[in-house]
Amino acid sequence: MSDLFSPIKDSQTLSQKIERKIEQAIREKKLPAGSKLPTEHELCKMFAVSRTALREALRRLNARGLVDIRKGSGMYVADYNVDDAISSLLLYYDLKFDKNLILHINQARLMFEPEIAKLAAQNRTEKNLIDIKKTITDLIACNLDHIQAEADIINRFHAKITEASGNSFVMISMEPIFSLIPRMRNFIYANVDGERDIRVAYHQKIYDAIQAQDGETARNAMKELVEHTNETYINKLQKYNLER
Amino acid sequence: MSDLFSPIKDSQTLSQKIERKIEQAIREKKLPAGSKLPTEHELCKMFAVSRTALREALRRLNARGLVDIRKGSGMYVADYNVDDAISSLLLYYDLKFDKNLILHINQARLMFEPEIAKLAAQNRTEKNLIDIKKTITDLIACNLDHIQAEADIINRFHAKITEASGNSFVMISMEPIFSLIPRMRNFIYANVDGERDIRVAYHQKIYDAIQAQDGETARNAMKELVEHTNETYINKLQKYNLER
């Protein structure tokens, strides 16, 4: 026995053990979404633990989005949704947000968004077209000085195209970008003379291609757009660095 | 005031309020990673709540990976890492895993992996080359009948190339794929006569291009590889559907 002198104590607390047991049952669909868990009292008896430990376990599951708790009613297996999953990612990016991450995100957009536009051209529905079209009319209507509002509209343009791709994995992967951009809008979209017209033209061209289900054109136009955006950003960054 | 008659009761529990307060402080870096929180007793006095409510709040933060708790020592702001963030995503994919998701993932790989290979060719370090090379020699050495082991090696090949891209956002986005594939390996990589040699040739070609920092060749070779893999998968799927 090589582990003769291995630690005796179990590093896990009681509540963590209970948490894992219930989580496991949920993962294996033994407890389907929406189903009611036994009451605290019953669970205490079943696990043979105090209400303290049991409650802390269920607070853990609740915090992670796996269990809904309704006072006076009971505890239910939650319908674990994308937002729960993505919120953790956003928290991570939130904490690690720096100039390096912005560069990586810009790079990723250059790589991914043209392909996404192409896929969107193939899979778009009529509703997708309406959504995308609206962002363009909104952009045209947007006051030139409202930089924040403009950036949000542009952001929505890209998000709606991603949505039109119809690919859930792609949507989830890109979601952090669209959620983070409001925080770095001033870094990304430069407000230069004539920029608005150039951008609207790009958006319109991409929209037309997606409507015509012309994947290659959509891809190339989106490629030009994100490259253009990135250049504008780099120019702005250099100017900013010179000024200080 | 349109919310004159809105509910008076606060739907949030005490522990949730405390959770948010501390989370906010962590997000704003008022509590830097690694720093020690006040003791339970002190926090109880500061928030003017019972130990029960306070502990449940900290169990929530602990479950989410924001706070480390060491019995007998104290509570510390955790160094929130990628794994914490990704684990939530994995849980989501775990619960929503179905044939549709596999299709979306395959589609995403067709779109993204060629671009990733191109970027890897630009940014790869010597260590990246060693890691990628090893997966190829491992693949050659792998017994033809060990389907599981083979799939894991192939998976590592793709993961190491993604790592070589040097783009943190891309790595995080692709991570769920590499974590999920072990669950669907039998679906993805078909075991057909001569398949191994074809695959090794592709891997070698991609490796050479990455080593030579030839982005275009790496991109095109990876495109061929993932398309080949996808075709093999679809063939296998059709054959499987015919058999039943």
Added chain:
DNA sequence: CTATGTAATATGTATTACAAGTTTTTGGAA
């Protein structure tokens, strides 16, 4: 200086009590 024991301190678990929201039961009125 080192090793060991001890006290102080921190978190983990259990128990009891009551508050407050929800659901079910009950019983009377129409």
Added chain:
DNA sequence: TTCCAAAAACTTGTAATACATATTACATAG
């Protein structure tokens, strides 16, 4: 019988107390 409202029963939320157990700091003996 049917409907409705009050009451009871039940469920989760919060508080307070007690003790178990792990860690840390310090004192003491060698």
